[in-house]
Every structure is written in structure tokens, then in C-alpha cells.
Amino acid sequence: MAPTIxxxxxxxxxxxxxxxxxxxxxxxxxxxxxxxxxxxxxxxxYVPNYNAKSLVMQRSYTIGLFFTSIANGTTSGFFSDxxxxxxxxxxxxxxxxxxxxxxxxxxxxxxxxxxxxIILMSQSEADNxxxxxxxxxxxxxxxxxxxxxxxxxxNIISNDREGAYNAGKHLIEAGHQDIAIIEGVExxxxxxxxxxxxxxxxxxxxxxxxxxxMRSGNYDMQSGYEAMGKLLDxxxxxxxxxxxxxxxxxxxxKSVFERGLQVPNDVSIVGFxxxxxxxxxxxxxTTVKRPIEKISEQGARRLxxxxxxxxxxxxxxxxxxxxxxxxxxxKLSK
Numbered sequence: 565m566a567p568t569i570x571x572x573x574x575x576x577x578x579x580x581x582x583x584x585x586x587x588x589x590x591x592x593x594x595x596x597x598x599x600x601x602x603x604x605x606x607x608x609x610y611v612p613n614y615n616a617k618s619l620v621m622q623r624s625y626t627i628g629l630f631f632t633s634i635a636n637g638t639t640s641g642f643f644s645d646x647x648x649x650x651x652x653x654x655x656x657x658x659x660x661x662x663x664x665x666x667x668x669x670x671x672x673x674x675x676x677x678x679x680x681x682i683i684l685m686s687q688s689e690a691d692n693x694x695x696x697x698x699x700x701x702x703x704x705x706x707x708x709x710x711x712x713x714x715x716x717x718x719n720i721i722s723n724d725r726e727g728a729y730n731a732g733k734h735l736i737e738a739g740h741q742d743i744a745i746i747e748g749v750e751x752x753x754x755x756x757x758x759x760x761x762x763x764x765x766x767x768x769x770x771x772x773x774x775x776x777x778m779r780s781g782n783y784d785m786q787s788g789y790e791a792m793g794k795l796l797d798x799x800x801x802x803x804x805x806x807x808x809x810x811x812x813x814x815x816x817x818k819s820v821f822e823r824g825l826q827v828p829n830d831v832s833i834v835g836f837x838x839x840x841x842x843x844x845x846x847x848x849x850t851t852v853k854r855p856i857e858k859i860s861e862q863g864a865r866r867l868x869x870x871x872x873x874x875x876x877x878x879x880x881x882x883x884x885x886x887x888x889x890x891x892x893x894x895k896l897s898k
Contacts, residue, residue, distance in 0.1 A: 567608040575604050626659045627867065628679045630694070632687035634664035637749040637783045639811050641839035642856060646685050646708075649860025653868065671697045679703050681867045685860070686710040687752045704870040706863045709856075710753040711880070718866050718879045720859050724754055724836075725761035727852035727885030728806070731834045732765030734850070734887060735804045739896030740832060744777035744802035746791040746812050752783075758808045758836060777802055781812045788812025792819035796831075803831065803896065810835035810842045813849055817892070828894035838888055847891035855883050 569587075573580040578597070586593045586601040629650055631638050647662065654660055658680070665684075668674075674682075674697060681704040684691065688710075695712065698705045706718045735743050745762050748755035759778075766773050776798060779791035788807055795802055796819065807813035813835030820831050827833055827847060835842060838853035862881065 567605075567610045569610075571608065572601060572604050572610060575608070576601050623680050624678050625657060626661050626679055627654055627864075628674075628682040629660060629662045630682060630684045631662075631664050632685070632691055632752075633666045634662075636666070637687060637752060638664075639783055639809065639837075639839070641810070641837065641841075645856040646860045649857040650683060650864045652857075653861055653864035655868075665691060665694050668694075674698060674703070675701050676703055681705065681871045683708065683860075683863050683867055686712070687749070687754060689753065690751070704867060704874065706867045706870065708859050708863045715880070718863075718870065718881075720863050720866070720881045720883070722854050722856070722859060722883050723885055724757035724854070725764075727836065727854065727887070728758040728761030728808075729765045730761075730885075730887040731806050731836065731852050732762045733769070734889065735806065735832060735834060735893065736765065736769045736771060738804070738832065738893055740802075740804035741771055742777070742800065742802045742804070743771065744774075744779065744795050744805045746779050746781045746788055746795075746805060746807045746816060748781055748783045748808040748812075750780060755808060762806050781808065783809050783811060785811050785815035785818075788815030789819045790815075792816035796820070796823055796825075801831070804833070804893070805831060806834050806836075808836055810837045810839040810849060810851055813851070813892075814841070814845060817845065817849075828892050832893040834893060838886075843890070845892070850890045850892045851888050853886040853888050855885070859883055 569580045569583045573583045576583065582593065583601055586598045587605065651660060671694060682698055684695065684705060684707045686707050686709050695705065695707060706720065708720050711721050712719055732743065743766065745759065747759055763773055779794055781787035781791050788811065792805065795805065805816060807816055813833050816833055817827050820827050825831060835849050835851035836854065838851045842849040842851050
């Protein structure tokens with residue numbers, strides 16, 4: 565039979581209330597007593613009953629990690645980096661519940677008794693309905709990846725617009741003027757930010773913005789492959805293409821190779837995200853490093869602090885991207 569708090573209390577010669585407080589790091593318990601009880605608990609192999617603990621303390625010990633969608637527009641690298649960042653911070657005391665918002669027809673199952681806090685990796689303004697519900701339920705929430713208007717919510721983002729601007733600028737400084745873009749999922753904030761940054765780079769350097777050089781994608785390799793094929797079919801194909809993420813860039817590279825062309829000799833390609841495979845592509849992919857793991861770590865830390873001590877101060881944290889030049893861009897001779 566598994567040891568209980570009462571068993572530990574007998575061995576420590578204290579009340580079971582003292583044991584419970586000590587195991588929950590109560591400031592009412594002296595450090596000497598807390599250490600003694602922790603040692604006895606470890607010796608007898610005591611395992612906390614979190615279901616009972618949840619009932620007593622009115623907590624679920626569950627953190628929700630939600631995405632706009634897991635099936636649509638969330639790449640494996642983006643998904644794993646987010647989980648890795650959150651998981652590196654969330655203590656084993658908590659259960660980590662992972663889901664896509666689009667899995668829910670309505671949100672009645674999202675309530676305070678089920679979640680101690682929620683981290684939302686948001687891609688779309690359509691998520692605002694979910695955010696409003698969570699706030700109404702009184703659940704602490706941190707929103708990552710997309711800037712939101714409600715300044716009462718902790719909001720951590722990366723500067724995607726600046727990153728895309730630097731990608732476009734790099735291609736222009738390499739001598740390219742016929743530059744195309746393969747965009748991400750329509751309606752995603754990241755798609756808009758990267759498009760805006762890229763176009764601003766063209767405008768600032770007096771490069772024409774051509775509608776036929778702007779192609780839609782879906783943040784996956786297949787859409788990058790198909791969009792690149794359409795660009796290569798143009799009467800005047802671009803000499804360089806900015807892809808709104810690395811997965812589409814890899815698909816675009818495959819499309820170039822299948823036409824008997826080469827990257828970067830015939831077409832230069834830049835990606836976005838710096839996914840794990842970008843360094844090992846052939847040629848290695850020039851890209852923009854987006855610190856998703858770092859954003860997720862900060863989000864998890866902020867949420868844990870928020871659970872312990874709710875705040876009302878507005879917090880917007882912007883983390884810079886990093887441009888990484890590799891082998892997939894050719895410098896044109898003037």
C-alpha cells in the first residue's frame with residue numbers, strides 16, 4: 565500500500581497538516597522542518613495524489629498549450645519548437661495539454677476548474693473569440709506570436725516584419741531586382757507581417773512590386789513547390805524568391821531542380837524560421853531565424869508567474885529575428 569501523508573506525519577512526529585504544508589512549500593513551515601519531511605517522504609517513496617490535491621486547493625495542475633490549428637499551417641518544426649520551449653519551463657508538477665482551437669465547435673469545456681493557465685500560440689485574429697472566452701473564465705493567459713489589441717494580456721511576439729524586410733534587403737543588395745514572394749496561409753498574422761516587411765524593402769529600394777510575383781502558399785512544402793512552378797512558368801521568371809517559411813522554400817528548391825535549373829545559379833531562394841533542416845539542405849538555405857523556442861520559454865515563465873501572482877500591468881515583449889546568410893543566394897554581377 566502506498567505511503568500517505570499520515571504515515572509521514574507519524575514518522576516525523578508532526579501533524580498531517582504540517583506535512584501537507586511542508587510538501588507544498590508553505591512559508592508557515594520552518595526550513596529545517598520542511599527538509600526533514602521532504603527527506604522522509606523520499607525515503608518512503610511518497611507520491612502526491614494530485615487529484616486530491618486539486619480538490620483541496622481548487623487547482624487542476626494542468627497548463628493548456630493551444631495553437632490556432634495543428635492540422636493547418638503549423639509545421640512540424642514550429643510545433644516541436646513551441647512544445648520544447650514550454651516544456652523546458654513547465655514543472656513536472658503540471659500536466660501539459662496540447663490542442664488546436666479549431667478542434668472545438670464551442671468552448672464550454674475550457675474553464676477554470678480544468679486549466680490553471682493557458683498559453684496560446686496564435687496565428688489568426690479569429691482566435692480573439694477564444695481569448696475572450698478564456699479571459700471571461702478568469703483563466704490566466706499568455707498570447708504568443710501575434711500582437712493583440714488587449715493590453716491587459718501578456719503578449720510575446722517576434723518581429724516578423726523586420727525579419728522579412730531584411731530578407732528582401734539582402735536579395736536587393738545581392739543585385740536582384742526581379743524578386744518574388746511565396747506567401748503563407750491567408751488570414752494568418754504572420755503571413756501579413758512577412759508580406760508587409762518584404763514589400764517595404766522593395767519600395768524603400770525602388771524595386772517594382774509585381775502582382776504576378778506574389779504567389780499564395782500554405783506553409784507546407786507542396787504549396788512552395790506549386791507556387792514556384794507558377795513563377796518559373798512566367799514569361800519573365802524572377803531571379804530571386806522570398807519564401808515565407810523554410811518548408812515552402814524547400815518545396816520551391818525542388819521545383820527549381822526538376823526544371824533542370826540550379827539554386828542559386830539560376831534562382832536565389834530565402835526562407836524564414838531557420839528550421840532544423842535548413843542548414844542541411846543542398847545548398848544550405850539562407851533564412852531568417854525566428855526564436856520560437858525562446859518566445860515559448862518566456863511565455864511559459866510569464867504564465868507561471870501570473871498563476872502565482874496575477875497582475876494588471878500591460879506587457880508586450882518583442883523579440884528580434886536574426887538574418888542568417890548561407891548558400892542559397894547568388895550575388896549578381898553588376
